[in-house]
Amino acid sequence: MRRGGRNSLLLYLILNIIVSAATVLAVLMVWERLRPQETPALPTAPADPIPASEVVETPLPTLTPTLPGPAGELIEIAAVIGATDPQQEYVQLRRLGEGDLSLAGWQLKDEDGNVYTFSKDPELILYKGGAVLVYTRVGNDTPTEVFWNRTEAVWRPGEWATLVDNLGQVQARFQVP
Numbered sequence: 001m002r003r004g005g006r007n008s009l010l011l012y013l014i015l016n017i018i019v020s021a022a023t024v025l026a027v028l029m030v031w032e033r034l035r036p037q038e039t040p041a042l043p044t045a046p047a048d049p050i051p052a053s054e055v056v057e058t059p060l061p062t063l064t065p066t067l068p069g070p071a072g073e074l075i076e077i078a079a080v081i082g083a084t085d086p087q088q089e090y091v092q093l094r095r096l097g098e099g100d101l102s103l104a105g106w107q108l109k110d111e112d113g114n115v116y117t118f119s120k121d122p123e124l125i126l127y128k129g130g131a132v133l134v135y136t137r138v139g140n141d142t143p144t145e146v147f148w149n150r151t152e153a154v155w156r157p158g159e160w161a162t163l164v165d166n167l168g169q170v171q172a173r174f175q176v177p
Helices: 002-034
Strands: 075-081 090-095 107-109 115-117 131-135 145-147 160-164 170-175
Touching (some): 075 160
Antiparallel strands (some): 107 160
């Protein structure tokens, strides 16, 4: 009977391991379906290395200080990320001043005439220290993310992103890296 007990225990342990592994895999599969995450494409090395004599150093982007608005409001274009890839690119706007700042009617522009106008309904309000991401791609707006709903990229390295208030005054500029 002792020998049968060991075999039963070993069979029970193996069965327990199989059931546990299957349960973990099932939970992970359900999690992936309910919470899809975009992973940015990793850069790949060029097929032919560039000779050192042809390497051109690109200076870091220069930041233009944020300009105060008509009521002394401060906002900055903190970053333009993923330029040239419409699925990855976005602009981060950050509130630097005191109090609430309505972006209703404000516009984010590039040098090629592409313009994103912030909605008046619903009105987007940035609070002190708040930020909003303006994505180029198609999506549904949230309180912290708005979508331009474009299929083509807007931003290209070297151009200037400009934020204009509802009175047409430039509030912030940023050179795309």
